[in-house]
Amino acid sequence: MRTFFLTCAMLQLVTSVRGEILTAEQRHMALCLRSIIHRNFAPGQSLFVSLPSKECHGTLQRCDCLQLVNFFLEDIHQDTLWPFHVSRRDFVTLKVTEEQLRIHHNYVIFTWSEEVHGDVTGTLVTQLEELKTSVSWNPRARFFVVVTVNDARPTHLLALNICEKMWNSSRIINVVIAIPNHDDQLLHGEINVLDLYTWFPYETSICAEPTRVVLMDRCLYANNGQLSNTKHLFPNKIPNNFQGCPIRVSTSELIPYVISKTNYTDSDGNIIYRYRGLEMEYLLLLAEATNLTVLYLPPAKGDVKDTHLQQLVEVNSGISDVAIGHFPLNLILTAYADPTITIVFDTLRWYVPCPKPVARMEKVTGVYTSPVWCSIALVFILIALVFWRSANVTYSALVTELQSYRELSSCVYVVWCVSLGFPVPEMPRTARLRAIFSIFLCYCFVMGIVFQGHFISFLVSPGYHNQISNFDELLDSGLPSGKDENLDSFMRLAKYYEQDKFESYIDCSVRHKCLERLFTDGDITMLSPVADVMYVLSHIGLVQNGKLICTLDDNTFPLDISLYLTKGHPLLDVFNTVITRCTEAGLVTKYWSDLIFYNHLQHLGKSKAPSCEVCSGMYFVFSLSHLKIAFVVLVFGFMLSVIVFLAELVYHSKSYILADIRYER
Template sequence: MGSLTHLAAALLFGLLIVKPSAVMQRLSATVAAEVDIFGNMEAIQASTVMNLLAEQYTPQCLRAVIMPEEDASSNKLTQYFLVHAKDFVEAERLLLDQRLRKEQYIVAIIPQKNQNSSYWRVIIRQLLHPSGSPKVLSVNKWSSVTGLANTNDIFPDQMADFCGIKLVGSGLYYRPYVDYEVVEGSRVVVPKPSIDINTLDAVAYKLNFTYDIVMPADGEWGVLKDDGHWTGIMGDVEFGRANFSLGLVMMQERANSLDPTMMYFMEALTFITAKSPPRAPWQNLITPFQLKVWVCVVVSVCGGVLNYHVFYHIQATISTSRLLESHAFMRILASFLSQSLYGYLWHAAGRVYLGFWFLYAFLVTTHYKTSLTSNLAVPFIPPPLDTLQQLLGSNLKYGLDENKGSRHQLFSTSRLLLYHRMWRNMQFYSDDNSMRMVVEGTYSYINYRSFLMIQMLRHNSNPKRKTDLHVATEEFFPTGSVWFLPKGAPYMKNFNAVMWRCVEDGLINKWLYDLYAVYVKEYEDQMSSQEQQDTAIETDTRLVVFTLNHLQGAFFLFSLGHGCGLLLLSLELLLAPHTSST
């Protein structure tokens, strides 16, 4: 870039004594030949802004268009302007014109004479000045005899040093990207360590500026309105209320209105739900077998009672007493409880039947007891939801945050059938309300993975153990995090250079891991001493000790038996007088 810059300067100053048409002709041929090294370049006509300026000024304007080496891969062109003004007043008025505020490389030259010779005075402007407003500076002299008087750069990088001025960034609270403390009664917030704030600190240090972070007045990320303008953070940058945004993701609709920086962090959307709770303890009595198995067992018991009664009845016709149906039931049931029978059948058919019945009862009870034991020791937990299809087919409600942003834009405008179906039932709540409903097990919150991981840490009752919340494994709408700057912002290149160093040096990932540790520590500090003690006791427990909760089903069964017994006793007492009278 330096060689081309000096080439342009030398050509322009060396040809000032030539007629303007010859200057432009020779300049175009020489510069085009030099730029062929970097690729093809088409002839570029005078810019619109210079045409507008021509209505009020009458300087001779020579323009060179150069492709710097560092921008060759992105095929971006940088414009260099040299303006011939008649006096300092005209040069100052031109250089400070607001319509040129986004042009970095513009120089004015003024003819000067003294007693012995004539020369050209070189005037540049400093866009960023400690006073807060642009200033015009005289940096060099040129004559046909001595050339340039010094080696000062006449096309300096205007954005390399912001001279301590204050910029304004617009952002919303969104851990781990943007974190701050709200100041009551003010949109200006107090920033706290987070990915975007740490990156901004590095950019501000390198480029020498300070900053304020403000919340958008409408509290929104930004959606495109029907009139083509934006709300929220995007609107703050679009209408000049902020110099840059924080915590936004790349979307083509946004890039059409504002200029995005490089992507410094890649991420995708997913959703968070409460893990399915274990089944009620009393259900452990019936869950070892499926419903079909229970039906088969009940039918087999009924058949066993009938067969046992028949066999005993046949035997009774020969030599023994008869067997009541209730006794037959109790004896068959006893075989499932490893109880011996009295009053065995003595003929061969009955003994063969009982032998196979005992074997059947042994196998059924063994399977039941082993399954029951495992259920009591390790309760069964239904698998969590991991895909949008599973979420759509569940009975959970789902939704997005109420601050309209990229997620709102995706589901509301997407033509994908799944997104369209979900949008019809989408709900919108604040982060706190959304997570409260997630913890209650009635809601699923859709957001970016890193943000949901922070929310999971925040709502986890014990950060040292497995959380009761689950972040789905499926990811969708992958995108990158960027900052948005006004269209044509001259400091875009400088911001990108520092941000790229942060990414290249691995600082973004390091900050993310460090922030996770900070958030865990922060939540632990919020726990009371008794909660921490209970956590330590639970964490050190290595043996599974059965509690009343584990044996809930047994006590329910015990109560059910007593209830049935009392009911039958009451019926017998009611029917006893009638039976005796008959």
Template sequence: MNLLRVVFQCLLVSLSEGIDRHLCRCLSDIAKRHFSSRINLVISDNTESYTCHHVSTNFSRTLNHFNENSSGIDTQTWDLFLSDLHLSERWSLLLTRPNKEINTKYIADRKHGSYILVPGYGQIEDVTEYIRIQITNLKTSRDWNPRARFLIILTQSNNFTEARLKILEDIFTELWKFRVINVVILTRALKTKLGKIDVDEKNLPVFDAFTWFPYEPSAKCGEIRDAVLLDRWILQGKGNFLFNTSLYPPKIPKDFRGCPLRVSAFEYPPMMMRMKTEYGIIEYEEGIELRLLHQMARITNMSLLFRPPPADNGYWGNDLGNGSWTGLTGEIIRGYSDIALDNFWYRCHILNDMECLEPHFMDSAMWFVPCAKRYPRWTSITRVFEANLWLGLLSSYITVSLFMWLVVKIIHNISHPDNEAYTGIVQCFLNFWAVILEESAPNNPPNVFSIRFVFLMWVMYCWAVNTVYQTFLTSYLIDTGLQSQISSEKELLNSGMTYGIHKVLLVQIPHLASKHYPRRIDCVTFEYCQDRTAFKGDLAFVFSSLNMAYVIAERYMDGNGKPLICKFDEIISTQIISIPVIKGLPMIDELNNVIQNTKEAGLLEYWLKNVEYIAILASANDFSVPGGEYTKLTLEHLQSPFYFLFLGYALSLITFITEFISRWKQAVH
């Protein structure tokens, strides 16, 4: 028994002398077996000083500076490990330390593929705080990737007893806040047996590799923090893993067994429609993205938990200038929600704290203006001919009447015909006016060819003009036509009309806030600008063409089925519609697969047409125009003839009264 104890102590001494040599081999084995090549490998050392260099550009200076402040790992060992990584030329190496933002000048524009974290040397109980500081620093990089493979080295102390499981659980809890799951923690091995394998010179464990499975069992919904021993590095040969198992096995299940998916949304047709609240539970009854969300929930077997809409009309969110956001964007960044909906224009290129799923729609920002108003029906008579044609008719009437009077006068001087109907200029004007009104002349013209030829030509002219006039008058009585429609941004700016732009649009289209649009006002709500444009007609606004196509069909149609809000073809900005999610969402790959399959099946376009068609049918209940090929003329259609009739009556009455008063005055005198 004593001999066995002496042998065991000798083995421990040998192990202590070669621990750093085995650590180098262990780290190299993990990197070569599990870290994908040709991508960024980030090595973070938590010390008070800071350095950040790209290894490939200045390796020797970087290596020396990095090792001057090594975190409890032998400098020579660390040199060998970094040299091995560098000389392999398999990765683009980045060495960092906290307390400053990561310099990305030399980093390739791609996500980090793997991380090696070396917490600061000190009390083992403080390691969780060290790791939190390191992760917080790494998050500042645009290439931060919480779904990368992480390796945390905790080999600074051999006084890592059974309490290490509690410490590891605390580390996993902290990592879950950053949605880091693919992590392996390398610790010094306990001096115990491993299963039924005896502790001898060949299988004496040196390091233990721990990880966690937050969704096993999946019914716990990511609440599991238990540390699981995956493998052990042993002394066999030059050292190797005992089981040679994968240190980064799949951890995200296909079936989440009802785990909740927190969703931020607000009522925004046609994406999310008809919100209702029962017993404090928020639900939506219809919408394109709602159907897509139900597809995701059904395939992944997740339950949906909707949050209340953002307060203060936050909608998609605004930048407050201090790094925080309002609206749906703020809820995603702060981790209140896992996913956000509602026609979200892609903004993950400007925000590093969230990710976007596979794009599923294309949208356009366009100008929406009041539709051209119809001409008043009383203008139908005057609008049949333009002013120059009316002047032409009047000048023709005067010219022909004078010409007729001259011809009759000359004929009377030559032949003295018995008929003197057209010898006076007033008679010519009255007789020709009767022809214009399609009334018979009170007196027949003299039986002279020249006089009757002039009269016949005037009759033919008036017949042609009256035929055309009556034809177009009937058309205008039925359809008065539209006034001039604004059809370009240049016309809009020159029209003097006010234009409204909601502040959330300025995040995606900042040039709308320029001096080029001096009469811009803020749309406090979407409905305010839409109602003012539709019903007052004194405002234009910029908004999503996808949303407005539905809103116009649902709410802004007149009784004849014509839209009250119109757009012109100029596109201000084309936008990609994607669904933002919290950075590092574990099931992002499964959700992307659902979106891709839904797009390929053509379901999104089908749902959109279906929802718009239902909206058109619903608004058709208010249409007042009867079906059929013919239109019955009503008193409304004949406004202009009655206006002129009443005008004629008024003039006749005034003339009668004037004549009566004139005769009465003559009788008195």
């Protein structure tokens, strides 16, 4: 069901004039307007009708503009083809409905001079400023401006003045202006012709500035409200070739998104700025594809927050056309400028130091846990006692055990030999001791196979310490956080306050320096976009792999980067089209890959990467250092043997001395 919205004040005014009769001129204008709406506005799309707040003043025989508007609204409403909204400046809406939140695609603006000697264009500018405050404002819609009363100026000059006002106010180009032509009147002074004007940007040397208007059509009295020809009044006004027209760009260096190149001074003494970078590549491809001339304004000064604010002010005030330099796609920014579609799909991640390789000695001793090692030692002691006790118990008069098994030290020696896989000097004789010896031999064989399997594996790859995987572990690690005030401010706008939970901070106003410290020293943590990380890695001669770059499994945030244009700028659709084609063709991706690869090759000589054991897992070189554990055990055995040997010497020396003393007595 079609909707029809009128304010209370408007209803009263309409009711007061409903019974009056239109003049022939007003009826002629209403028929022309109806014909234009039917031929140029798609059915189903809403019409937004705007009126001044006061009565009109002019030279017509009956200057009742509201009566004309009322007749037009009733006529259009009876067709039930368009839902339409009516707005008047003296009516204040206290409640915003769902219908008013929808973007409008068609505007019909009735305007007239509100004062006796007033200016029509002044009233129109006031109406536009009022329309711009609405959340449904769409400067790229179709605008049909109806001047109900002309002034002393020729129609083409008035139309040009209106085009200039609409361009300067809201960058509106898709406009058709209907003006009564006083130069061609009937015998009774009534208007015979309604002229329809528009203008085409980027067709003259001045490019986007309105310098002349084009008479699109005329609505004659003799045609009963029909236009003279059948051509469309709202053609596409954006050409494919802009013939070198300038586009002003507000930016500042922000590596790797905007990288400043060598600047130079032209013959007139002007500084010519040159930029490349991940985001700037889209703009350069656009300029090349559409034959636009990029003019860079002097770079903004200060930190990222200050430069972004200055760039948005320049775009919002019309000083520049485009703001570029890592602007996130954010609802707050869209109130001041129009964003393009996403050009960089980035991600904010917490980067943490990667776990370091475990020392081989530590890993080998960790084959078994401490309780298992204690259990093995206890088994060895108990087996030695069992050997010694079983050898000293006589079970049969026919078979006696060897003397070596009757001594506890010899039993310990036998147990140690069996555990290491060495042959024993003599096998036990009794059946009971042989059975116990066989069980212990099987036990040592199984435990030795398990140990050797893990031992060889750990020699080749000892593995790494546990990685920090979530934010709670990151806080428990005690690592200081790299603090970037600009990024922190942005995260707080997104209602994220986790970065305030760290106990200590490191000043990271120069983010790339802190990222370099993170990847080389591994003593801090940082929240950073992925693009910055890739660039820093290439700049210090490192490669991106899982052993150098470690992130948290949680607390990741998508970061969409866009370009921002002046509100209502007509080139927004051109930007979106070129960005889409560049993304689909992979042109910027190729540039980014070439940039990373070139930086990596250029800084490969001063790479600060760890040893190849960490940065590469392609092959493994077995060296003498891998046998360190074996030599440690050998040295330990030698030292123990020397201690036992010295203890035996001391023991036997004391025995001989005591024996000599007894003999002398």
